[in-house]
Amino acid sequence: MNQQDFCAPSSSGELTCKGARPGCSWVARLPTDVLHNIFSRLDRSAG
Secondary structure (H helix, E strand, O other): OOHHHHEEEOOOOOEEEOOOOOOHHHHOOOOHHHHHHHHHHHHHHHO
16 A cells, blocks of 8 residues: 555645545544554555
């Protein structure tokens, strides 16, 4: 899963949805550091 497919941090640090992915609504409500943690774990498990 690519982070860019899902949501991306805006200049203010909030997350902006870039697509109609099913998980985007809940992901966008997570704090940025938590989201970064999740994607870091996903990248490690995928890599």
